[in-house]
Amino acid sequence: MADSEVPVNSETAPRMRPQSTVRQPCRDDYDFVVIGAGVAGSLAACLAARQGLRVLLVERQRFPRAKVCGCCLNSRAQQLLHQAGLAGGLQALSPVPTSALRLQYRGRSLSLPMPGGLVVSRSRLDAWLVTEAVQAGAEFLDETSARVMPLADSGRESGSGATETANTTALRHVTLNSGTAPAAAAHEHVVSARVVLACDGLAMSSLALLPEFHSEVSAGARIGLGATFPGTPQDSQQQPNEIVMAVGSQGYCGMVLTEDQQWNLAAAVDGRSLQRCGSPLNCLKDIFHSAGVVAPQGLDTAVVRGTIPLTRRTSRYAGARLLLLGDTTGYVEPFTGEGMAWAITAATIAVPLAMRGLSLGWSRDAEHEYSRRIQRCVMREQGVCRALSSILSHPLLIRLTFAGASLLPAVTRTLIRRVNRLPRQLEPIE
Numbered sequence: 001m002a003d004s005e006v007p008v009n010s011e012t013a014p015r016m017r018p019q020s021t022v023r024q025p026c027r028d029d030y031d032f033v034v035i036g037a038g039v040a041g042s043l044a045a046c047l048a049a050r051q052g053l054r055v056l057l058v059e060r061q062r063f064p065r066a067k068v069c070g071c072c073l074n075s076r077a078q079q080l081l082h083q084a085g086l087a088g089g090l091q092a093l094s095p096v097p098t099s100a101l102r103l104q105y106r107g108r109s110l111s112l113p114m115p116g117g118l119v120v121s122r123s124r125l126d127a128w129l130v131t132e133a134v135q136a137g138a139e140f141l142d143e144t145s146a147r148v149m150p151l152a153d154s155g156r157e158s159g160s161g162a163t164e165t166a167n168t169t170a171l172r173h174v175t176l177n178s179g180t181a182p183a184a185a186a187h188e189h190v191v192s193a194r195v196v197l198a199c200d201g202l203a204m205s206s207l208a209l210l211p212e213f214h215s216e217v218s219a220g221a222r223i224g225l226g227a228t229f230p231g232t233p234q235d236s237q238q239q240p241n242e243i244v245m246a247v248g249s250q251g252y253c254g255m256v257l258t259e260d261q262q263w264n265l266a267a268a269v270d271g272r273s274l275q276r277c278g279s280p281l282n283c284l285k286d287i288f289h290s291a292g293v294v295a296p297q298g299l300d301t302a303v304v305r306g307t308i309p310l311t312r313r314t315s316r317y318a319g320a321r322l323l324l325l326g327d328t329t330g331y332v333e334p335f336t337g338e339g340m341a342w343a344i345t346a347a348t349i350a351v352p353l354a355m356r357g358l359s360l361g362w363s364r365d366a367e368h369e370y371s372r373r374i375q376r377c378v379m380r381e382q383g384v385c386r387a388l389s390s391i392l393s394h395p396l397l398i399r400l401t402f403a404g405a406s407l408l409p410a411v412t413r414t415l416i417r418r419v420n421r422l423p424r425q426l427e428p429i430e
């Protein structure tokens with residue numbers, strides 16, 4: 001299965017660092033194996049480790065790592081981190097507060113209030129969450145790729161299955177490959193887990209051996225592009241605490257200054273436009289040009305990273321001793337920090353449910369309950385973003401939305417509040 005993210009202008013990409021020492025797990029059996037150290041995985045590993053469980057957090061890339069992302073944490077994400085006792089640590093990263101979103105389309109500008117948001121680079125945010133997980137007692141292996149093995153009784157995965165008891169159920173096995181292929185095969189380990197949390201993002205590479213878990217890419221799904229590079233004094237077009245979103249017929253590109261005075265660009269672009277533009281860099285420049293935004297000085301020499309097609313639905317969210325979290329459950333384009341909020345929401349739902357499954361015995365009911373909660377607290381909350389994503393594909397709708405948002409600011413504020421609120425039902429898990 002393809003990598004979900006790669007540098008796409010290789011002429012400016014940094015040279016691959018030499019492979020570091022082989023990573024080995026400290027033991028062969030864990031309570032939780034968490035795959036992927038994005039926000040979903042690291043937070044889940046942290047929450048599980050705090051309960052005194054044996055937790056292994058596995059990450060394919062070397063940390064800290066870059067990630068194509070707008071770096072905006074909305075107030076829902078912050079509230080959930082606060083509830084997890086992580087507000088102080090987040091503040092220590094010196095995130096940049098945001099107060100407004102400025103949309104730019106064909107030289108027209110529309111400023112929307114966006115109070116309470118924060119911008120923090122993903123390399124720092126994700127590295128901090130990993131540190132929190134490790135301090136809570138989790139073991140962390142980076143540069144290690146994980147694959148969930150099918151159950152010996154593979155019928156269990158798709159069958160109606162009776163309740164399993166904690167004592168009799170087969171454990172999940174996960175194959176770990178440390179380092180980079182082809183040498184990786186020489187460094188293979190298999191560990192067992194009482195529960196596996198698959199948090200490995202869009203490509204779901206950890207589930208490649210389980211065909212019942214697959215995702216369907218939506219027609220017209222855009223491609224993600226991202227770049228991070230230093231700001232210069234000449235880049236004076238942006239107000240402090242403002243997110244700028246340049247909108248063009250090729251797609252749209254969000255631009256923020258992060259805590260370390262780096263520009264962070266994150267775009268979702270139409271695949272055909274990308275081909276027409278000749279390169280991802282040209283595509284980003286075209287979006288800025290047609291929106292009437294002056295591109296920052298450093299863009300010409302920046303490394304642009306690209307993703308696989310974004311919008312997709314996943315066939316199922318849970319299986320025997322296996323829960324899917326974050327982008328692994330499907331993808332809807334976020335606009336002001338919803339993506340990480342949904343991933344964090346999933347972590348706060350998954351860990352207590354999985355622990356209940358461990359203590360009472362894993363059952364189909366636990367899997368259904370998890371899927372129900374993900375539907376309710378994540379999928380149902382994605383309607384506004386889905387609608388915005390469709391609007392941004394149609395020039396006429398973009399113009400009407402600009403006009404409507406200017407005339408009806410109260411409606412716009414309500415919609416923004418809606419995507420920022422805490423999910424309707426994060427009921428406690430007994």
Ligand SMILES: Cc1cc2nc3c(=O)[nH]c(=O)nc-3n(C[C@H](O)[C@H](O)[C@H](O)COP(=O)(O)OP(=O)(O)OC[C@H]3O[C@@H](n4cnc5c(N)ncnc54)[C@H](O)[C@@H]3O)c2cc1C
Nearest residue numbers: 036038039040060070071072146201224326327337339340
């Ligand atoms: C252009 C763009 C802009 C965005 N802007 C924002 C924004 O401003 N705010 C926001 O909240 N969200 C934004 N998002 C969405 C956000 O980035 C994701 O929703 C969020 O990162 C999901 O977190 P996650 O933990 O599920 O996955 P990820 O953050 O993708 O983490 C998955 C991790 O798993 C690792 N991995 C993959 N396969 C394996 C394997 N087999 N074994 C071990 N490790 C593996 C990967 O290396 C990665 O580190 C944006 C996304 C895009 C594409």
